[in-house]
Amino acid sequence: MIWGMVIDLKLCIGCQACSLACKQEYGLPRGIFWTKTLIEEVGTYPNVTRVYTPQICNHCEEAPCEKACPTGASYTDKDSGVVLVDYDKCVGCRACYVACPYQNRHYLKKGVLKGYFPEKGLTPFEQQCYPHFQEGTVTKCVGCIERVNAGLDPACVAGCPTGARKFGDLSDPNSEIRKIIRTRNAVQPMPEKGTEPKVYYVS
Amino acid sequence: MLHRNFKFIEEDTFEVGYRPQKEWAWLITTAFFLGEVGAGLFLVSLFLSGKVSLWSAILGWLIVTVGKNTAHFLYLGKPWRFWRMVFRPQTSWISRGFFATGAMIIFGFFHIIIQLKEGIAPVSASIAVMWIAGISAFVVMIYDGIVMTYSPSLSLWNNSLLPILRLSYALMGGVTLSIFISGIPPLAGLLSASQAHILENLERWLIVANLVMIIVYIMTMTYSVAAAKESVYLIIKEKYPVVFWFGVVLVGLVVIFLLPVIVTTHSLPVLLLVAVCELIGDYCILFLLIRSGVYSPLMPHPNIDPHLFAGARA
Numbered sequence: 001m002i003w004g005m006v007i008d009l010k011l012c013i014g015c016q017a018c019s020l021a022c023k024q025e026y027g028l029p030r031g032i033f034w035t036k037t038l039i040e041e042v043g044t045y046p047n048v049t050r051v052y053t054p055q056i057c058n059h060c061e062e063a064p065c066e067k068a069c070p071t072g073a074s075y076t077d078k079d080s081g082v083v084l085v086d087y088d089k090c091v092g093c094r095a096c097y098v099a100c101p102y103q104n105r106h107y108l109k110k111g112v113l114k115g116y117f118p119e120k121g122l123t124p125f126e127q128q129c130y131p132h133f134q135e136g137t138v139t140k141c142v143g144c145i146e147r148v149n150a151g152l153d154p155a156c157v158a159g160c161p162t163g164a165r166k167f168g169d170l171s172d173p174n175s176e177i178r179k180i181i182r183t184r185n186a187v188q189p190m191p192e193k194g195t196e197p198k199v200y201y202v203s
Numbered sequence: 204m205l206h207r208n209f210k211f212i213e214e215d216t217f218e219v220g221y222r223p224q225k226e227w228a229w230l231i232t233t234a235f236f237l238g239e240v241g242a243g244l245f246l247v248s249l250f251l252s253g254k255v256s257l258w259s260a261i262l263g264w265l266i267v268t269v270g271k272n273t274a275h276f277l278y279l280g281k282p283w284r285f286w287r288m289v290f291r292p293q294t295s296w297i298s299r300g301f302f303a304t305g306a307m308i309i310f311g312f313f314h315i316i317i318q319l320k321e322g323i324a325p326v327s328a329s330i331a332v333m334w335i336a337g338i339s340a341f342v343v344m345i346y347d348g349i350v351m352t353y354s355p356s357l358s359l360w361n362n363s364l365l366p367i368l369r370l371s372y373a374l375m376g377g378v379t380l381s382i383f384i385s386g387i388p389p390l391a392g393l394l395s396a397s398q399a400h401i402l403e404n405l406e407r408w409l410i411v412a413n414l415v416m417i418i419v420y421i422m423t424m425t426y427s428v429a430a431a432k433e434s435v436y437l438i439i440k441e442k443y444p445v446v447f448w449f450g451v452v453l454v455g456l457v458v459i460f461l462l463p464v465i466v467t468t469h470s471l472p473v474l475l476l477v478a479v480c481e482l483i484g485d486y487c488i489l490f491l492l493i494r495s496g497v498y499s500p501l502m503p504h505p506n507i508d509p510h511l512f513a514g515a516r517a
Contacts, residue, residue: 016217031215038501040219053219055501064355070297071287091287092280094226095297101356103498107226107280136280189501193355 002081002198003143004170005157006177006186007054009203011164014039014052021159025144027129029112034104034141035156054165056156057104057141058189058197059083065096065105065140073137081170081198082143090137097138101193105140108133170198209500211433221433224357224496232490234274235347238304239369240485241266242343243377245311247402249337255385255394257318262384263377264311267304267343296350303342310336344373357496358431359424365492368416372485375409378402379459383478386471403463410460417451417488430499437495446487455484 019036028034035056043049059076063083066074073089074096076082085096097105113130115122122130133139144154148167152158157165168177177200180186186200210220245263248256276282288301314336317329324332348366355361382402385394394402421439424431438447459480466473 036217038219039217053501067294068297068350068354070291070295070301071284072290073287089284089287090281091284093278093288093297094280095295095350097226098224098496099354099356101498102501103222103356134281138280190499195355 001079001148001169002171003059003145003148004081004168004175004177005056005154005199006166006168006180007199007201008164008166009051009053009201011162012037012052012054013162013164014050015161017159017161018054018056018156018165021155022141025147025155026132026142027125029108029130029133030116031112032106032108032139034106034139053201054156055102055104056199057083057143058102058195058199059141059143061196061198062194064099064101064193064195068095068099070095077145080143080145080148082145083140084142084145085138085140087132087134087137087139090134092136092138094138101190101195102197105138107138108135110135209429211497219500221430221500222498223437224494224498227493229490230274230278232486232493234271234278235369235493236486236489237266237270237274238300238343238347239373239489240376240380240482241268241271242307242340243373243375244380245307245377246337246340246344247374247377247381249333249340251381251394251398253393255381255390257315258387258390259377259381259384260311260315260318262380263340264308264315267311267340268308271304271343296346296353300343300346300350303339303346306339307336307343310339345370351492356498357434358428358499359434359492359496362420362423362427364416364420364423368413368420369489371409371413371416372488375406375413376481376485378406378409379478379481382406383474386469386474388471391471406463407460410456414452414456417456428499430497433497434495437497438491443491443495446491450487451484451491454480455487459484 014037016037019033022028022035023033026034035054038053038055040051040053041048042051059082061081063074063076066076066083070093071089071091073086073091075084075086077084092107094107097107113133113135115126115130117123144152147154153167157167166177166180168175170178172178180202181200184202186202188197188200210218212218212220212222241263243263244259244266248259248263251259276285279285288298291298292302310332313332314329317324317332345366348369351360352363352365384390385399385402421435424435437443459477462473462477462480463469
């Protein structure tokens with residue numbers, strides 16, 4: 001199975017439920033969002049509107065972050081095609097961070113794992129989640145690979161109230177996302193970068 | 204010529220717009236700068252003779268070994284894992300640069316020892332050591348430019364002229380420091396007239412070459428994609444015009460070109476002033492190139508769906 005996602009921009013209402021679902025699933029530290037919905041105001045008063053662009057790691061086929069990594073900490077999981085970071089190997093050089101055209105990598109600065117209320121110590125939830133992270137390393141979306149292996153949708157997909165995010169198997173030509181990509185003129189973000197993202201957008 | 208479609212956003216908000224590269228800042232700039240200048244000085248020393256060559260090699264080696272490595276070490280989030288950078292030379296230029304720096308440190312050290320104690324090694328071995336040290340110094344001079352060029356994310360960096368510009372600046376730094384070292388009292392007059400003449404001419408040509416390359420670079424970026432234009436906008440107009448016009452152009456190029464012409468007596472203070480100005484200009488241009496990288500907005504909506512806005516308003 002090859003991890004893939006299609007995001008329907010017409011269905012996204014900018015509620016940030018995906019951002020919160022992800023944050024809750026992994027207990028992400030303060031200021032870290034593995035996925036989020038970008039907001040853009042367009043038009044001129046009084047004819048203005050807001051458009052929303054959900055953003056998530058594209059788990060690129062030709063991941064520039066992986067190529068830039070000098071230690072091998074960034075790697076692609078062969079079974080799922082998901083790009084992951086081995087925190088124990090990361091030196092925190094942030095070459096991957098700089099190389100990602102989509103800005104989907106996040107650096108865990110010193111002190112970020114002191115929690116949302118540092119003066120009061122870690123909450124029980126933070127105590128449970130934070131040992132997975134290491135300060136001074138780079139973190140990113142893990143594609144909810146554990147949930148997927150358990151037969152569940154990624155947290156952001158499951159949390160989306162409008163069904164704007166669809167998840168599926170890119171290697172299966174008959175999968176739902178493959179059909180959407182074929183029939184609805186799906187586009188990859190910044191195709192000119194040559195990264196072959198596994199996230200597609202339709203509208 | 205310069206136009207903007209999206210907002211320029213410096214804060215970590217959820218807005219769509221151009222965002223500056225902020226993770227690589229002054230420590231990385233310092234590390235790259237010291238690596239280039241030190242390796243440039245070391246490489247130039249290989250073409251010189253006598254004590255000027257020896258002291259240039261020692262200073263260049265020290266700048267790389269102590270200066271560059273310390274700055275990198277301070278920058279890393281997990282510095283004690285630095286040795287892990289040997290594992291990806293097949294794809295990562297940082298890894299390749301790590302190997303080159305290591306080779307320069309080791310073979311540069313042997314080269315200096317051989318220079319200090321003549322006859323300690325056979326001639327063939329000393330030549331081999333010198334070649335390996337020289338080649339690795341060349342890679343140290345150029346690899347950080349290639350690291351930046353290989354990054355597809357920032358249009359300002361993703362330009363094949365960048366490594367050549369950085370190599371040229373590294374060489375200019377090496378030549379300038381060699382001229383300065385050759386003017387320090389115990390070493391003054393030890394450099395042969397022909398070598399001194401070549402260094403001075405080389406310095407002038409490198410200044411002209413760097414000026415032309417900067418102009419071409421800026422022009423190329425101006426006619427490139429929108430994010431690159433935004434970077435140029437930051438450099439020459441909006442955020443760093445003082446650093447560019449005063450630091451890079453005036454101090455770093457015009458002054459060091461004109462000073463030796465106006466002041467014909469090449470006294471030590473003049474040579475020191477030229478060297479300091481050159482280093483300031485070098486640091487400034489590297490700082491600008493690193494800090495002015497701008498990411499393109501994630502999805503320029505109108506480009507993919509011109510009807511979306513109408514639909515959203517309906």
